[in-house]
Amino acid sequence: MDFELSEENRIFREAIREFAQREIAPLVEEAEATATYPKQLFRKMGEQGFLCPRFPIEIGGGGGDKITECIMVEEVNYVCAGVASGIVGHTGLATYPLYVHGSDELKENYLYPAARGEKIGAFGLSEPDVGSDAAAIRTRAVRDGDSYILNGTKMFITNGPICDYVVVCAYTDPSKRGAGINLFVVDKGTPGFVVSRKLEKLGNHCSETGELVFEDCRVPASHMIGGKEGGGFEQIASTLLSGRITYGARATGTAQAIYDLTVEYAKQRVQFGKPIVKHQFIRFRLAEVAMLVDIMRQYTWRVAWLFDQGKKVRKESSMAKLFATEMVQKIAGDCIQIFGGYGYMKEYPIERHFRDARLYTVTEGTSEVQRMVIAKECGF
Numbered sequence: 001m002d003f004e005l006s007e008e009n010r011i012f013r014e015a016i017r018e019f020a021q022r023e024i025a026p027l028v029e030e031a032e033a034t035a036t037y038p039k040q041l042f043r044k045m046g047e048q049g050f051l052c053p054r055f056p057i058e059i060g061g062g063g064g065d066k067i068t069e070c071i072m073v074e075e076v077n078y079v080c081a082g083v084a085s086g087i088v089g090h091t092g093l094a095t096y097p098l099y100v101h102g103s104d105e106l107k108e109n110y111l112y113p114a115a116r117g118e119k120i121g122a123f124g125l126s127e128p129d130v131g132s133d134a135a136a137i138r139t140r141a142v143r144d145g146d147s148y149i150l151n152g153t154k155m156f157i158t159n160g161p162i163c164d165y166v167v168v169c170a171y172t173d174p175s176k177r178g179a180g181i182n183l184f185v186v187d188k189g190t191p192g193f194v195v196s197r198k199l200e201k202l203g204n205h206c207s208e209t210g211e212l213v214f215e216d217c218r219v220p221a222s223h224m225i226g227g228k229e230g231g232g233f234e235q236i237a238s239t240l241l242s243g244r245i246t247y248g249a250r251a252t253g254t255a256q257a258i259y260d261l262t263v264e265y266a267k268q269r270v271q272f273g274k275p276i277v278k279h280q281f282i283r284f285r286l287a288e289v290a291m292l293v294d295i296m297r298q299y300t301w302r303v304a305w306l307f308d309q310g311k312k313v314r315k316e317s318s319m320a321k322l323f324a325t326e327m328v329q330k331i332a333g334d335c336i337q338i339f340g341g342y343g344y345m346k347e348y349p350i351e352r353h354f355r356d357a358r359l360y361t362v363t364e365g366t367s368e369v370q371r372m373v374i375a376k377e378c379g380f
């Protein structure tokens with residue numbers, strides 16, 4: 001057993017950490033205040049192979065593995081979860097199904113430009129009335145000659161307002177629950193496709209989230225990922241499985257940021273004649289946070305490693321997401337308490353991390369859904 005990062009991964013970690021501090025950190029305040037995504041980051045990250053780090057270099061990726069992707073996600077989250085939301089929606093959700101199942105035409109026109117950051121992708125699964133029970137989606141795709149006609153509404157779609165294309169999940173055969181779903185690539189500007197609303201959120205403010213409406217939207221049949229009717233549910237499942245590992249990394253990045261900020265604050269804040277970090281209760285609490293962050297990271301990397309070995313990690317990926325995203329709720333709550341009244345003020349970034357972290361137990365499968373998956377995989 002070797003618990004060390006590879007040399008490549010260590011070098012990558014230093015490079016993306018430096019990039020995040022230099023290129024992302026200065027943009028965060030304004031992006032969050034104006035709820036506007038700093039779109040230029042897609043190209044900048046793409047140019048350096050940071051955007052899709054586990055795709056091959058020849059197609060614009062970084063030539064790494066799932067661990068590499070987790071490192072990128074952790075480091076970007078450390079700086080700003082909202083920025084990371086946009087990257088994860090693009091890299092994890094909107095390009096992965098194209099990478100695994102896309103035709104040469106779709107790869108050429110969408111995947112490669114997306115890996116280079118020249119096109120921004122979004123992924124539309126959730127609907128106004130359908131979230132956890134993904135097989136219950138109502139969006140329909142009906143064949144008409146060389147096209148499909150899409151009708152339906154997608155809700156809470158990350159990058160929806162800024163995307164160049166969206167991967168839309170729709171039923172080609174609603175008589176087959178789950179099995180009759182397909183994924184379609186729809187260009188921005190296609191007649192019948194509109195971003196009907198940009199949504200306001202509790203946190204992750206700079207990540208732009210939208211409601212998308214498809215009304216008699218004609219899409220070429222060649223834009224169906226996988227090339228034949230049916231099979232989309234498996235494409236969704238494999239995309240979300242990989243995303244659950246990513247969420248372990250997201251939560252770890254936010255938890256590490258919260259820990260670092262809190263230790264720094266507790267060292268300089270003096271009450272009862274000494275820095276509060278010297279009060280036993282606070283020391284013990286921070287010791288526990290240090291322990292939890294380490295376990296979150298190590299478990300996430302372990303599952304990423306298993307994934308890279310081609311092992312079946314349905315249970316483990318849900319465990320990584322459930323554990324890390326639940327733990328960061330506790331960490332955020334405990335640490336904001338250590339900040340006292342200042343924690344509640346906007347002048348310290350802990351307030352932003354606290355709000356941002358709240359998302360993680362909801363999106364890409366709620367904690368309850370992760371428990372359902374784990375229980376099923378455990379055989380009960």
Ligand SMILES: Cc1cc2nc3c(=O)[nH]c(=O)nc-3n(C[C@H](O)[C@H](O)[C@H](O)COP(=O)(O)OP(=O)(O)OC[C@H]3O[C@@H](n4cnc5c(N)ncnc54)[C@H](O)[C@@H]3O)c2cc1C
Pocket residue numbers: 089093123124125126129130131132133155156157158159201204209359362363364365366367368369
């Ligand atoms: C900021 C943000 C960004 C998002 N980005 C995207 C995106 O890019 N693309 C996309 O497709 N979706 C996106 N989503 C949607 C997200 O994936 C869903 O919100 C999530 O899957 C939960 O679905 P829901 O909100 O409809 O909740 P529901 O499914 O309605 O669930 C409501 C509550 O009931 C619980 N529940 C449901 N079923 C059960 C059960 N059987 N047993 C016990 N409890 C249950 C849930 O855990 C939850 O607590 C985003 C959401 C947010 C908030």
